[in-house]
Amino acid sequence: MDLFSFPPIAAILDAAYALLMGLASLLQPITGGASAAVAVVILTLLVRTILIPTGIAQAKADQTRARLAPQLHALQRRHKNDRERLQRETMKLYADEKASPFAGCAPILIQAPVVGIIYALFLHTAIAGHTNDLLIEEVFSVPLGTSLIGAIANGSLTLPAAAVFGVVIVLIVAVAEVTRRLLRPDPTALASTPGGAPALRWVGLLQFGTAVAAVFVPLAAGLYLLVTVAWTLAQRLILRRKFPTEPSTRRQ
DSSP states (O other), X not given: OOGGXXXXXXXXXXXXXXXXXXXXXXXXXXXXXXXXXXXXXXXXXXXXXXXHHHHHHHHHHHHHHHHHHHHHHHHHHHTTTXXXXXXXHHHHHHHHTTOOTTTTHHHHHHHHHHHHHHHHHHHOSEETTEEOGGGGOEETXXXXXXXXXXXXHTTOOOHHHXXXXXXXXXXXHHHHHHHHHHSOOOHHHHHTSTTHHHHHHHHHHHTTHHHHHHHHSBHHHHHHHHHHHHHHHHHHHHHHHHSXXXXXXXXX
C-alpha cells in the first residue's frame, strides 16, 4: 500500500499541491511559462524558513557534542573493555551537562515528514486521485516531471533539457564544494577519535551526494535540492558563528 494514499496523508499532500499550484497561478502573469518552477523555488524557501528552529536545535546539539567530545573520548579509552560502565558514565556525563545524546536526532525526525510531503509532490504522477499537473509544467521547454537519467534512458534528452539539468547539477556541485571547504570538520578533533581520518574523507564525499541524486529525480525535485543545499550552506555558516563548535582552547 502506498503510504501517500492513506486518507489523512493524501489530504495533506493534496493541500500542499493546491498551495503550490495556486502559487504558480498567481505567478503566471509575472513569470510566464516558468511560473511552476518559480513556485517550487518559493515553496522550498517557505519550507526552509519554517524549519529554521530545527536548524538552530541541530547547531546547538553539534556544539554540545563538540564540547563534550574530549571527555567522551576519555571515557571510551578508560572503559573500553566495560561497555555497561561506559554507557553509565556517558549518560551521567550528559546528565551533568544537562544535555541529551539524542538531541541531534530530534531535528531530523521533525523535518522528515515535511520533506517527505514535498518530495511526494515531485515524484507522484497522481495525488489524492487526480493527476499531478505540476509534473507536466515546463521550464525552458523541459517538463518538471522529467529526470535526466530517464531522458537519457528513453532517448528523449534534448539540448535544452541537457542544458537545464547541467546548470542545476553544476550549481549543486559548486555549493557542495563551497560547503566542503568552509564547513569541513576540524581535522585535529577528528584525529583524536577512532576512524577520524576516514570519517573526514567520507564527510567530504557525502557533500556531493545531492548532485548524484539530482541525476535521478525529476527536475522539480532537482530545483528543490538546489535551493535546499544553498539555503543550508548559508544557514550553517550563520549558525556556526552563533554556536561555534571549535574547542575553547583554539579561541584563546
